[in-house]
Amino acid sequence: MIRTKVLVVGGGPGGYVAAIRAGQLGLETVLVEADRLGGTCLVRGCIPSKALIHAAGKFDDMRGCVGDGTIGIALREAPTIDLNRTVLWKEGIVDRLTGGVGVLLRKAKVRVIEGWATFCDAKTCTVRTREGVEVIRAEHVILANGSTPASLPGLAFGGPVISSTEALMLARVPDRLVVVGAGYIGLELGTAFRKLGSEVTVVEARERILPNWDEPLTNPVRRWLERAGVMLHLGAAVEMVELSEGAAAARVRTRDGVTVSLAADQVLVTVGRRPLTNGWGMEAMAIDMAGPFVRIDDRCRTSMRDVWAIGDLVGEPMLAHKASAQGEMVAELIGGARRRFDPMAIPAVCFTDPEIVSVGLGPEDAGSAGTDLIVSQFPFAANGRALSMAAGDDGGFVRVVARADDHRVLGIQAVGTHVSELVGEFTLAIEMGALLEDVAGTIHAHPTLTEAFHEASMRGLGRAIHI
Amino acid sequence: MGRFVFKLPDVGEGIAEAEVVGWHVAVGSTVGEDDPLVDVMTDKATVEIPSPRAGRVVAITGSPGDKIRVGAELLVLDIDSDEASQDGAVSTGPAAAPPAAPAPKAPDGPPPAAAKAPAPEPPARKETEPSVAVPRPNGAKPSASPAVRRRAHELGIALQFIPGTGPAGRIGHADLDAYIASGRSAAVATARPARRARLDNIEEIKIIGLRRRIAERMQESKRRIPHYSYVEELDVTALEELRAHLNARHGTERLRLTLLPFLSRALVCAVPRFPQVNALFDDEAGIVRRHAALHIGIATQTSQGLMVPVVRHAETLDLWELASEISRLAAATRDGKAVRDELSGSTLTITSLGPFGGIVTTPVINRPEVAIIGVNRIVERPVVRGGQIVIRKMMNLSSSFDHRVVDGWDAAQFVQALKGLLEQPATLFVE
Numbered sequence: 001m002i003r004t005k006v007l008v009v010g011g012g013p014g015g016y017v018a019a020i021r022a023g024q025l026g027l028e029t030v031l032v033e034a035d036r037l038g039g040t041c042l043v044r045g046c047i048p049s050k051a052l053i054h055a056a057g058k059f060d061d062m063r064g065c066v067g068d069g070t071i072g073i074a075l076r077e078a079p080t081i082d083l084n085r086t087v088l089w090k091e092g093i094v095d096r097l098t099g100g101v102g103v104l105l106r107k108a109k110v111r112v113i114e115g116w117a118t119f120c121d122a123k124t125c126t127v128r129t130r131e132g133v134e135v136i137r138a139e140h141v142i143l144a145n146g147s148t149p150a151s152l153p154g155l156a157f158g159g160p161v162i163s164s165t166e167a168l169m170l171a172r173v174p175d176r177l178v179v180v181g182a183g184y185i186g187l188e189l190g191t192a193f194r195k196l197g198s199e200v201t202v203v204e205a206r207e208r209i210l211p212n213w214d215e216p217l218t219n220p221v222r223r224w225l226e227r228a229g230v231m232l233h234l235g236a237a238v239e240m241v242e243l244s245e246g247a248a249a250a251r252v253r254t255r256d257g258v259t260v261s262l263a264a265d266q267v268l269v270t271v272g273r274r275p276l277t278n279g280w281g282m283e284a285m286a287i288d289m290a291g292p293f294v295r296i297d298d299r300c301r302t303s304m305r306d307v308w309a310i311g312d313l314v315g316e317p318m319l320a321h322k323a324s325a326q327g328e329m330v331a332e333l334i335g336g337a338r339r340r341f342d343p344m345a346i347p348a349v350c351f352t353d354p355e356i357v358s359v360g361l362g363p364e365d366a367g368s369a370g371t372d373l374i375v376s377q378f379p380f381a382a383n384g385r386a387l388s389m390a391a392g393d394d395g396g397f398v399r400v401v402a403r404a405d406d407h408r409v410l411g412i413q414a415v416g417t418h419v420s421e422l423v424g425e426f427t428l429a430i431e432m433g434a435l436l437e438d439v440a441g442t443i444h445a446h447p448t449l450t451e452a453f454h455e456a457s458m459r460g461l462g463r464a465i466h467i
Numbered sequence: 468m469g470r471f472v473f474k475l476p477d478v479g480e481g482i483a484e485a486e487v488v489g490w491h492v493a494v495g496s497t498v499g500e501d502d503p504l505v506d507v508m509t510d511k512a513t514v515e516i517p518s519p520r521a522g523r524v525v526a527i528t529g530s531p532g533d534k535i536r537v538g539a540e541l542l543v544l545d546i547d548s549d550e551a552s553q554d555g556a557v558s559t560g561p562a563a564a565p566p567a568a569p570a571p572k573a574p575d576g577p578p579p580a581a582a583k584a585p586a587p588e589p590p591a592r593k594e595t596e597p598s599v600a601v602p603r604p605n606g607a608k609p610s611a612s613p614a615v616r617r618r619a620h621e622l623g624i625a626l627q628f629i630p631g632t633g634p635a636g637r638i639g640h641a642d643l644d645a646y647i648a649s650g651r652s653a654a655v656a657t658a659r660p661a662r663r664a665r666l667d668n669i670e671e672i673k674i675i676g677l678r679r680r681i682a683e684r685m686q687e688s689k690r691r692i693p694h695y696s697y698v699e700e701l702d703v704t705a706l707e708e709l710r711a712h713l714n715a716r717h718g719t720e721r722l723r724l725t726l727l728p729f730l731s732r733a734l735v736c737a738v739p740r741f742p743q744v745n746a747l748f749d750d751e752a753g754i755v756r757r758h759a760a761l762h763i764g765i766a767t768q769t770s771q772g773l774m775v776p777v778v779r780h781a782e783t784l785d786l787w788e789l790a791s792e793i794s795r796l797a798a799a800t801r802d803g804k805a806v807r808d809e810l811s812g813s814t815l816t817i818t819s820l821g822p823f824g825g826i827v828t829t830p831v832i833n834r835p836e837v838a839i840i841g842v843n844r845i846v847e848r849p850v851v852r853g854g855q856i857v858i859r860k861m862m863n864l865s866s867s868f869d870h871r872v873v874d875g876w877d878a879a880q881f882v883q884a885l886k887g888l889l890e891q892p893a894t895l896f897v898e
Contacts, residue, residue, distance in 0.1 A: 338621045344608075406635035408610060433610030433637040 002111075004030045006334055007125070007138030009117050009280070012039020014311030014323030015144030016101050021331035022142075023108025030136055031105065032127050034116040038098040040146055040312075041320040044165040047097060049185075051090040052168060053192045053351050055081075060195035071390060081196060083173050090168070119281035122304045140306045140334045143294065144327065145280060147273040147312035152180065154240050160248035161241055161267045164189060174198050174265035178250045180238050182209040184350040186270035187221065191353050194228050201231040201262050203238050203252050210350065214362050217415050220395035221352045233260075241267050275313045290315065298340050300330050308333075322346050345411070345430045347423045354394045357423040360411030360430045361401050372404035374436070376460035378452045380416045382467050385447040391417030398422070398452040400436065400460055407435040407461070412453070422450060436460045471520050471544040475507070475535050482509045484536045487529040488676045492542075497523050504542065507535070508676050512807045513771075522546035532675035611638040619643055644668070677771045688834040691750060695870040696829050699882045703845055704860045706892045721787060728789040730817060730842065731763050732895045733888040735782050738815070741881040744838040745815050748872050755837070755872050764813030764833055765793055767800045775833060776800045777813040786896075817842065828865045837869035838878070840885070 008019040011033030019031040036043050062079040064070045105112055113136070115129035123141060127134045149163035157163055167189050175198060179190040182204035194200040202209070202225070209225070209232065210218040225232060235255035242249045242261070249261045275293050288295045288303040293315040300308045308330045311323030329339045347359040361368065363375045377399035380386035386396065396416025402409045412426035429439060439457035444450045451466075458464045475485060485507035492498055492505075498518045505516050505527075522544035529535050609626035611619070615638055619626050622643075629646045631638035648670070674682055703726075710724050738745045738761050746757040761782050764775040776796035778784070784792060799805040816833040819842035830841040843863035850859045864885065868878040888894050 338623070339617070340620050342616060342620075343613075403635075408635045432612045433633070433635070435634050437634065 002030060002113075002134060002136045004028050004111075004136065004138045006030070006140045006142065006331070007032070007123075007136055008110075008142045008144060009125070010039060010144035010146055010311070011035075011037040011101070011112070012144060012146050012311065012323065013041045013320035014146070014327040015039065015142065016105060016327075017324040018142050018144060018310065018327030018331045019110045020104050020108045021328045022334060023105070023110040025331060025335035027331070027335060029108075029110045030113060030138070031110050032113045032115060032117040032125070032136070034114070036094075036098050037101040037105070037112070038094070039144075042094055042097050042101070044168060046320055048090050048094055048168045049164070049188060049192075050351060051093050052086070053188060055086045055089070056192035056195035057353070059197075063197075081173065083196070084171055087169060087171070117280060119284050122285040122287070122307050125281065140308065142327070142330055143282075143302070143307065143309040143313055144311050144323065145276045145313050147275050147318055149270070150272045150274045152238070152269055152271055155180065155238060155267070155269050157269070159241075159243065160264060161269060164268070164270055167193075167266070167268050170266070176262075176264050176266075177201070178203065178238070178262050178264040178267045180250075180267060180269045181271040182206075182232070182234075183212070183270060183272065184210060184352070186268065187225075187352045188350065189268060189270065190230060191225070191228075194225075194230050195353075199229075199231075201233065201264075203233045203236050203250070205235070205237050207235050207255075209234070210352075210356070212348075213350065213356055213358060214364055214413075216399075217356050217358065217413055220354050220415050221350075221356065223395060224353050238267070273312060273318055275315075277313070298342065299333055300326050300341060317346055317348060319346065319348065343431070344433075345427055347427045349420045349423060351420065354391070354396050354416045355418065355420045356413070356415045357419050357426065358411070358413040359423060359426045360409070362411055362413060363399070363401055365401075365411065373410070374400075374402045374404050374407070374460045376400055376402075376456050376464075378456035378459055378464065378467060380449070380452055382455075383447075383449060383452045385449050385451070386416060388447065389417065398456045400439070400453070400456045402436050402457075402460055407437060409434050409436060409439065409457075414452070416449070416452075418449060422453060425450060425453065469546055470525070471522060471546045473504075473519065473541050473544065475537050475539055475541045476516070477537050482537060484534045485509045485514070486534050486676060486679075487531050488513055489531050490527060492518075492524050492527070494524050494527060497521075498544070508680075509807070512805070512810060513676070513803065516541070518544070520544055520546050532673055532679070609638055610636060615640055615643060622647065677774075681772050684834065685831055688831050692832050692834060693870045694829070694832060694867045695873070695875055695878060696865065696867045697875070697878050697882055698827050698863055698865045699886055701862050701864060701886050702850070702859050702890050703862045706889050707845065707860050709892045722790050722794060724786070724790050725793075726842065726845075727765065727793050727817065727819060728786050729889065729892065729895065730819075730840070730885075731778065731781050731784075731789045731793070732786055733885050734763060734815060734817075734840070735761055736888055736895060737881060737884040738782075740884065741877060743873050743877055744868065744881050746837050746872070747814060747835045748837050748869060749835060750871070758814045760814070762812050762814045764816035764836070765796060766816060766818040766833075767797050769801050769803070771803070774800050774805070774810060775813060775816060776805050776809050777811065779812070815840070820844075826863060830865060830867045832867050832869055837872050838881075839867050841865040841867070 005028040006022045008015045008029065008031040011031055015031060016037060019029050022029040041047060059079060059081050062075060065073045065075045066078050068074065113127055113129060113134060115127040117125040117127045119125040124135065124137045127136060149165065151157055155161050164185050173193065173196045177193050177198040177200050179186045179200060179202045182202050186202065187209060190200045190202050208215065208218065209222055233252055233254055237253050239251045239253055242251060247263060248267065249263050250267050252260050252262055254260060277294065285307060286304055287307060294302055294309040294313050296302055296309050296314045300310050300314065302309050310326035310330055312318040325343065326341055329341055333339050345360040347357060350356040363373065377397045380396040381392045383392065386392040394416065396419065398414040400409060401411035409429050412429065414422055436457045439454060440461055444454040455464050455466055459467060488506040488508050490505050491503045498504065499521045500519065501517045503515050504518045506513055507516060524542055525545050526543040528540055528542060535541060609631065611626055616626065624646065626638055629638050629642055631642050633639050706729060710729065714723055742757045745761055746755050748755045760780050763778040763781045765778060767774050767776055776799065778789065778792050778796065781789060796805065796809060799809065813833065814836060816836055816839045818830050818839060822844060824842055824844035826843055828841045828843065830839040832839050841864065843865055845860050845862040847858050848861045849856045850861065864882060866882055
């Protein structure tokens with residue numbers, strides 16, 4: 001029996017951050033993780049997918065240079081890709097990062113136990129480890145169990161039907177890939193495989209891609225998909241996957257009610273993620289639910305005293321950085337601090353081509369702002385840096401949403417190459433309560449993409465220079 | 468357009484200099500005739516000096532705490548007429564630079580050219596950057612940086628209550644500090660005492676004005692005077708009976724009597740036999756001046772600090788007159804309306820904390836006086852009278868004497884005389 005002050009269940013970006021912070025605060029901490037440290041984010045999500053997207057982008061750029069070449073660079077023959085080696089390279093990155101997490105946990109004096117924790121009451125769990133069964137009893141339990149890819153009825157994972165996890169470990173590039181679900185995960189991977197040479201078809205039940213972002217933001221992505229030859233079936237549903245003689249075909253009912261059969265080597269189902277609430281004894285803990293999620297308050301407290309829950313387990317947005325912020329906060333709460341989870345905004349990024357970022361309110365959220373808004377945008381087509389990296393023609397822009405009465409910035413969105421790297425400044429502006437004047441009064445380095453943010457703010461004040 | 472140099476006027480007899488307590492105007496502000504310009508303090512009275520002219524302030528001399536000599540330049544006004552400088556000469560150049568105390572806020576005298584040019588406008592404020600709190604639009608979430616939000620939360624303060632002075636009402640650390648200092652946070656903080664916040668801020672208070680005066684006086688008194696303190700216990704049962712009787716008899720038609728008029732009366736009776744305690748000691752000249760008149764200082768707590776109004780010629784007043792004079796002076800002093808003459812010239816001082824009088828105090832002598840009488844709390848105690856334990860109303864007198872000129876023996880005799888008078892109150896009125 002291990003007795004500890006803090007037990008963290010799950011070694012993802014929520015759990016491991018909570019454990020490190022608890023350790024830093026001198027709290028005796030045990031972290032239980034059944035798989036590898038780093039969780040979905042490091043092992044089968046953010047990091048590996050970005051590695052694959054990077055490799056795909058490089059490969060695609062080189063393919064573009066075959067023949068007449070691009071911007072003066074020409075290749076005599078088409079590049080080849082050995083996806084096995086790409087995956088090995090990706091695994092190297094993941095190994096390095098998960099190893100780093102292990103070192104940080106050790107440094108914080110966190111005891112890591114490898115195994116699957118099953119609770120028998122709210123403060124006690126048994127962990128099946130390689131050495132045997134451990135019983136852990138803690139004063140505080142932080143649940144950071146995370147989420148798993150959601151499946152569709154009739155499309156159980158297995159065989160040609162894969163989730164994002166398997167898509168990141170394929171040994172070869174599929175000739176034909178059907179992606180079910182045009183959310184950010186599906187489009188990121190669909191885009192990557194298209195760049196790697198797959199024929200990609202995207203089937204989405206709703207009438208538009210990336211339904212969580214507004215249409216002006218997603219239009220450049222839709223245009224890229226169309227130009228790249230990705231087939232889009234919007235308002236359509238995959239009814240089933242037929243298997244015959246080793247070949248698979250997805251039967252799709254289109255918007256017009258017609259059924260088409262799409263041959264596919266792989267059917268990638270990306271219809272969201274489900275909180276992992278089964279299989280670890282949650283029913284024995286007497287904690288309340290809010291829909292499919294664990295119910296928490298603004299301090300991540302569950303309905304059971306001294307049981308805390310963070311990350312994907314507790315609701316949208318299911319993003320690593322939200323989980324980390326919650327984990328850090330919970331550790332400090334246990335350490336005796338007064339804390340509350342009250343971000344002004346949580347940024348969201350979509351690594352399609354071009355990339356999309358959004359933080360705070362969009363133009364269509366005017367109702368919730370309760371006031372008139374200034375919405376102003378600046379196109380990357382007028383930004384020197386975007387043009388100089390051949391990224392000025394994808395329809396990208398930065399858009400600022402501010403209150404009309406006092407010019408306080410409420411939201412910022414952007415679409416364009418590399419805009420994911422701008423989101424830190426966007427979020428900081430909102431957290432600091434910046435006015436359009438504050439952004440306009442900040443000198444932005446030239447030549448950088450950030451100038452578009454500067455100009456969009458100036459434009460909101462009626463004094464843009466470069467447009 | 469001309470300049471008007473305003474010099475510190477004579478603010479009271481024999482006053483050579485005054486201390487700046489606070490300015491009502493700043494360089495660049497426009498003042499009308501009789502608008503308050505500055506508060507200055509002399510001795511123990513604070514005087515508000517009004518502007519003799521309308522105009523725009525172009526220079527001021529002295530920050531709070533600085534001493535300005537009477538007749539020295541206090542401020543310079545740009546005025547709208549030609550009879551510019553009837554009082555204090557037109558200043559046409561740097562010659563008008565303040566001659567007295569350092570003036571960190573004032574420019575080094577206006578440059579010659581500026582004499583004809585209009586004074587510069589105060590820097591125009593950007594509309595979106597007012598330094599006063601902006602009312603928050605209804606329902607709008609208060610704007611504050613993550614660090615400010617976290618600190619407020621740790622202190623248990625809801626941001627909605629804090630006026631934000633930043634752009635668009637943004638709440639900064641300074642706003643939070645001001646809110647905490649205002650004391651308005653108390654109710655909020657106690658409403659959620661989940662954890663006691665650790666408080667690290669240190670408030671610096673410049674010791675100026677009356678507070679500095681008190682500090683200097685106290686320091687001088689303790690430094691120069693070897694205090695001899697003597698505490699005696701009084702049975703005030705009879706006195707309290709008499710007081711209650713008189714108050715009951717006259718109800719509301721007369722002033723309610725406190726203990727102080729009786730004690731004053733006792734001093735009037737006792738002092739002729741002890742002239743050494745009703746005296747002022749000029750220790751530099753080496754002269755003790757024994758006063759026939761008894762001017763009783765009454766130590767009084769005001770919102771500004773300790774002040775000592777004076778009951779003049781107590782020997783000429785009867786009990787009711789003493790009561791009404793004490794009451795009038797206390798009120799005037801608390802309201803800041805006491806004039807200089809009412810705040811100086813005492814020969815012997817009484818200090819009383821009323822119900823907070825405690826058992827014993829060690830009063831500090833109001834130099835150059837040589838004695839101070841402290842009144843402690845009245846309590847009912849079991850005491851032995853004629854072999855019986857009885858309950859009596861008891862009170863201590865804690866007095867301090869300047870041991871250089873008052874011997875312990877004499878001091879003790881004096882206090883015993885007071886005791887005799889107050890324990891047999893009839894003797895207070897038997898000539």
